[in-house]
Every structure is written in structure tokens, then in C-alpha cells.
Amino acid sequence: MLFHVKMTVNLPVDMNPERAAQLKADEKALAQRLQEQGKWRHLWRIAGLYANYSVFDVDSVQELHDLLMQLPLYPYMAIEVNALCRHPSSIREDDR
Numbered sequence: 523m524l525f526h527v528k529m530t531v532n533l534p535v536d537m538n539p540e541r542a543a544q545l546k547a548d549e550k551a552l553a554q555r556l557q558e559q560g561k562w563r564h565l566w567r568i569a570g571l572y573a574n575y576s577v578f579d580v581d582s583v584q585e586l587h588d589l590l591m592q593l594p595l596y597p598y599m600a601i602e603v604n605a606l607c608r609h610p611s612s613i614r615e616d617d618r
């Protein structure tokens with residue numbers, strides 16, 4: 523199942539810089555692990571914003587929920603989720 527996810531990060535302006543750096547490093551490590559596993563299929567920066575558009579490929583809504591909740595930056599994110607399905611005009615045979 524594919525889901526389009528928008529994540530907007532809002533770190534508190536008074537957050538300790540070392541704490542912020544650690545959260546970002548932990549987030550990057552998990553994001554790269556999930557990409558290697560094929561769960562986090564696309565990750566794009568939204569130009570000009572501390573935000574991304576992502577596509578997740580998961581087995582269930584519950585799995586998506588659990589992945590998002592475990593992101594280190596989750597407490598500081600606004601997240602929007604849209605379920606995707608195949609477009610009848612798509613020429614990509616490998617997309618579900």
C-alpha cells in the first residue's frame with residue numbers, strides 16, 4: 523500500500539542545539555534504514571521549507587502509523603497522509 527506523506531518539522535526555537543542535532547542524526551539514520559528496506563520509497567525536500575514529501579510502501583495503515591510514530595522528530599512534526607492507488611493512465615507497470 524502506498525501513502526503520500528507530508529512532514530513539516532517545527533523544532534522549538536529554544537531547543538538545545540545538541541539535542542536538535544542528535545534528533546536530526548537519529549532521524550536520518552532511521553530514514554535511511556527504512557529507505558534501504560523499501561518502506562520509505564521517496565523522500566523529497568519541499569524547496570524553501572523544513573518539510574518533505576515522502577512516499578511510503580507499507581503492508582497496512584497500522585504499519586504506516588507505527589513507522590511515523592517512531593520517527594525521532596515525530597513530536598515536532600505536523601503530518602498529513604494521503605492514500606494512493608493506481609492511476610488508470612499510468613504507464614508504470616511496477617507501481618501498485
Ligand SMILES: O=C(O)C[C@H]1C=CC(=O)O1
Nearest residue numbers: 531549550553572573574
Ligand atoms: O528533514 C526532514 O524533512 C525531516 C525528516 C525526514 C527525514 C529526515 O531525515 O528528517
